[in-house]
Amino acid sequence: MPAITFIHPDGKSDHIETSDGESAMQxxxxxxxxxxLAECGGNAMCxxxxxxxxxxxxxxxxxLADDEDALLEGTATERLPNSRLSxxxxxxxxxxxxxxxxxxxxx
Amino acid sequence: xxxxxxxxxxGDAAVPHLxxxxxxxxxFADPYPTxxxxxxxxPVVYLDKWNVYGVARYAEVHAVLxxxxxxxxxxxxxxxxxxxxxxxxxxxLILEADPPAHTRxxxxxxxxxxxxxxxxxRDRFAAAAEERVDxxxxxxxxxxxxxxxxxxxxSIFPDALGLKPEGREHLIPYASLVFNAFGPPNQLRQxxxxxxxxxxxxxxxxxxxxNLAPGGFGACIHARVDDGxxxxxxxxxxxxxxxxxxxxxxxxxxxAAVYCLARFPDQWQRLRDxxxxxxxxxxxxxxxxxxxxxxxxxxxREVELSxxxxxxxxxxxxxxxxxxxxxxxWDKPDNYDIAxxxxxxxxxxxxxxxxxxxLVARLEGEVMLTALAKRIARIEIxxxxxxxxxxxxxxxxxLPVTITPA
Ligand code: HEM
Ligand code: FES
Numbered sequence: 001m002p003a004i005t006f007i008h009p010d011g012k013s014d015h016i017e018t019s020d021g022e023s024a025m026q027x028x029x030x031x032x033x034x035x036x037l038a039e040c041g042g043n044a045m046c047x048x049x050x051x052x053x054x055x056x057x058x059x060x061x062x063x064l065a066d067d068e069d070a071l072l073e074g075t076a077t078e079r080l081p082n083s084r085l086s087x088x089x090x091x092x093x094x095x096x097x098x099x100x101x102x103x104x105x106x107x
Numbered sequence: 108x109x110x111x112x113x114x115x116x117x118g119d120a121a122v123p124h125l126x127x128x129x130x131x132x133x134x135f136a137d138p139y140p141t142x143x144x145x146x147x148x149x150p151v152v153y154l155d156k157w158n159v160y161g162v163a164r165y166a167e168v169h170a171v172l173x174x175x176x177x178x179x180x181x182x183x184x185x186x187x188x189x190x191x192x193x194x195x196x197x198x199x200l201i202l203e204a205d206p207p208a209h210t211r212x213x214x215x216x217x218x219x220x221x222x223x224x225x226x227x228x229r230d231r232f233a234a235a236a237e238e239r240v241d242x243x244x245x246x247x248x249x250x251x252x253x254x255x256x257x258x259x260x261x262s263i264f265p266d267a268l269g270l271k272p273e274g275r276e277h278l279i280p281y282a283s284l285v286f287n288a289f290g291p292p293n294q295l296r297q298x299x300x301x302x303x304x305x306x307x308x309x310x311x312x313x314x315x316x317x318n319l320a321p322g323g324f325g326a327c328i329h330a331r332v333d334d335g336x337x338x339x340x341x342x343x344x345x346x347x348x349x350x351x352x353x354x355x356x357x358x359x360x361x362x363a364a365v366y367c368l369a370r371f372p373d374q375w376q377r378l379r380d381x382x383x384x385x386x387x388x389x390x391x392x393x394x395x396x397x398x399x400x401x402x403x404x405x406x407x408r409e410v411e412l413s414x415x416x417x418x419x420x421x422x423x424x425x426x427x428x429x430x431x432x433x434x435x436x437w438d439k440p441d442n443y444d445i446a447x448x449x450x451x452x453x454x455x456x457x458x459x460x461x462x463x464x465x466l467v468a469r470l471e472g473e474v475m476l477t478a479l480a481k482r483i484a485r486i487e488i489x490x491x492x493x494x495x496x497x498x499x500x501x502x503x504x505x506l507p508v509t510i511t512p513a
Contacts, residue, residue, distance in 0.1 A: 029451055037450050039390075039469075041461045045222060048450075067217075074222055107386070 002096035006051075008035055009104050018091040024100060025049040025087035035102035042087035047071045048106040049086040054099035058082050061089060077103035122415045123148045128156045129401065129424070130290045135496050138400070139441075142429035150413035157186060157291050159403070159422040160415075163429035165436035165453070167413055171404055171425055173458040178404035178423060180460060181205040185289030185403055185499075186422060195288055195300055196307065200344045202352070202460065209459065212345060215336055216463045219327045225466045228267055232470055235263045236478040244482060244512055248489065251369070251506040256362035259475055264354050264467075268346075269323020270313055277309040282355030283497055289402070290498025310350050314343035324349055349464070356398055357468050359502035361475055363396035364389050366506055367443045368476070369486040374445050378480045379513075385480065388445035389472030394452035395443045397428035400501050402456070427453045428501065485511040 004024060007013045018027040028036040028049075037048035044067050053061060061084065064072075068088050072079050086100060125148055127141055128134060134141055145152055145163035152161045162168050171178045181204055183189045189198060198204070201212045239259045243249060257279070265275050284306060287299040312318060319325030325346045332339050368375045368388065378384050406421045417423065431452045432440035455462035462468065479486075490507035 037448075039450050040465060041451075041455075041457050043217070043459075043461055043463075045217065045466055047222070067221075071222060074226075 002091050002093055002098075004091060004095065004098040004100065006033060006035065007099065007101045009102060022091055023087050024051070024089040024091060024098070025085075027091065028086060035106070036086060037106040038087060039107075040087075044068060044071060044085065044088060047075050047085060050075045050077065050103050050106060051084055051086045051089075051100040052080055052103065053082045053084050054101065055082060057095075057098050060094065075103070076105045076107050121149070122151050122153050122160070124153045124155050125161075126155055129154070129161075129426070130157075130293055130295070130498050132496060135501070136494065138428065138501075139432075142426060142432065145426060146429055146433055149415075151415035151417070154424065157422075157424075159186065159424050160417055161424045161426065162412070163426040163433075165430040165433040168425045168427060168430035168453055169457055170412065171423055172453065172456055172460070175205060175404075175459055177407055177410050179205050179407050180209070180404060182405035182420075183403065186291045186424075188405060188420070188422060190405075190420070195303075197344065199348055199351070200341055201348050201463070206459065212337065212341070213459070213463060215328065215331050216345060216348065218331075219324050220464055220467055222466060224324075224327075225470050228263075229470060229474070231267075232263055233474040233478070235259065236471075236474040238262075239475070240478045240482050243510060248507070248509045251365050251486075251508045252358075252362050252503050253505065255365060255475075256502075256506075257358050259361060260354055260357045260471060263471070264357070267324055267467075268349060268353070269320035269325045271318060271320075274309050274313070277306045278350065278354050279358070281306040281310050282351055283500070285351045286355065286399075286497050286499040288498075293498070295496065295498050310347060311343070314346040314350065316342065319346065352462075353464050353467065355500060356464075357471050359396075359398035359500050360389070360393055360468055360472055362502045362506070363398055364392035364472055364476060365479075365486070365508075366492065366503060367392045367395060368479075369488050369506070369508060371443050372485070374443055375480070375486065377445055378476065379484075382477050382480055384445050385476040386469060386473040387447070387449060388476055389469060390452075391443060391445050391447055391449045392472075393454035393468075394431045394447075394449045396501060397431050397454045398501055399454065399456075399499060400428045401426055401499055425453075427456070482513055483510045484513040487511075 001017050003017050005013050005015045016027055016031045025038050025042055029038050039048045040046035068085050072083050150167050154161050284299040284303050287295045290296050316329045328345050329342045331337050332342050378388050402425055404423045406417055406419055408419050410417050434440050455465045487509050489509050492506045493504040495502050495504035
């Protein structure tokens with residue numbers, strides 16, 4: 001199974017195994033990771049699963065959908081060009097090793 | 108009430124049979140010991156009283172909610188199996204639907220109740236909450252259910268939908284009918300359906316395009332007909348979903364939050380010290396009290412769930428409230444803690460059917476709790492709270508309180 005890395009604002013990192021067909025958000029919450037709130041459970045309604053994607057990986061992610069784009073306007077910390085919603089990032093074998101940085105706050 | 112744990116048939120040897128009735132009055136009066144019994148009996152149980160499987164642990168409730176292909180909604184999310192019985196009303200196009208039909212209608216309601224729309228209604232909802240608190244401060248002693256938990260959503264939600272002023276007294280009785288009807292054919296369900304005709308007539312009428320004010324949630328749903336996203340016959344039924352699920356749920360949600368904060372003064376003080384906790388204080392009340400206690404699914408095939416074999420066409424009852432206090436998932440589950448990481452609770456469901464009105468509910472809860480905590484120093488319960496009985500909803504009928512201004 002692909003594994004991904006979350007880097008916390010203080011620089012600590014968590015390397016976690018994902019399960020089949022999971023989103024990055026689901027993998028994070030299943031491991032009880034601090035820093036991903038996911039209030040809406042992945043229904044693209046809350047923007048509390050905001051992450052900054054490591055530049056090296058950005059181009060390898062599927063394009064931003066309209067609803068995700070609109071939601072990113074309402075994130076608690078500043079939206080940057082590499083901002084994504086982790087619930088919309090489905091982990092595939094091609095994303096093995098993906099690096100995501102967590103924002104200071106989700107609300 | 109007993110857990111026999113006996114093997115009844117070879118196929119489901121691992122599944123304990125319980126003679127618990129989770130739709131009986133004595134259960135509603137104090138469900139917690141039975142929730143524990145259900146959780147501890149096993150990951151999957153069988154309830155002989157209604158011939159259904161039950162799941163009460165967090166892991167299994169979450170698993171069932173997140174496997175809609177196996178545990179479907181289109182055969183009804185109540186006890187009645189739509190494949191065998193005629194539904195009491197035309198089925199919901201969202202709640203009682205499976206993908207791909209569900210995907211299309213869900214997209215419409217998600218847009219109508221989106222974060223962008225919430226930004227537009229936020230100031231109005233917050234102002235109404237302040238006004239409600241003004242009125243309560245005048246009274247000092249009042250019923251926190253009628254005068255607060257009901258009065259506040261009634262002052263904003265029907266207007267937000269775009270309903271006419273006349274006939275709104277049908278709204279709460281209609282919702283209570285809908286939620287009773289998910290239950291088994293007990294007295295609560297039979298009585299509710301027997302008295303349903305005038306409420307159904309009102310709701311059917313109000314869902315029509317010409318009866319919904321421009322700019323409201325209802326009119327926004329009908330506008331999707333013009334884009335070709337839904338048909339003209341589907342639109343009224345989607346409006347009906349908001350009428351069914353959008354009012355009584357928040358009445359019980361806000362009632363739950365006020366009841367918690369009145370019972371646990373240390374948490375009230377914490378909220379007063381930090382108003383940014385208001386949203387989570389509401390969320391935690393939804394976990395702690397679970398205003399929506401249960402929903403069913405129906406199996407589309409034979410399936411193994413945590414070692415239990417369940418055949419095709421079986422009803423599975425999910426105890427959302429029991430999952431929300433499962434000690435396997437929650438630290439000190441019976442404590443109301445407004446700073447807890449409550450997200451992940453199943454009080455709004457989980458997966459593709461997770462409450463599409465959750466942002467409306469959270470907005471109402473957040474602005475109401477903020478308005479209360481800003482202006483009120485203490486809330487004291489001054490009389491015996493009375494419970495309201497419903498097959499699906501949990502909440503109070505009355506909660507006499509006295510408040511002290513800040
Ligand atoms: C505290 C308040 C509320 C609670 C506890 C609550 C609870 C729930 C739950 C548990 C579900 C999942 C049903 C399932 O999985 O079968 C659900 C779905 C739904 N809720 Fe809510 N709800 C609340 C407020 C609202 C509001 C305010 C609205 C409308 C504005 C609403 C509209 C709906 C609809 C239409 C569905 C069906 C969604 C679907 O099937 O995709 N709810 N709600
Ligand atoms: S979990 Fe809500 S938008 Fe991602």
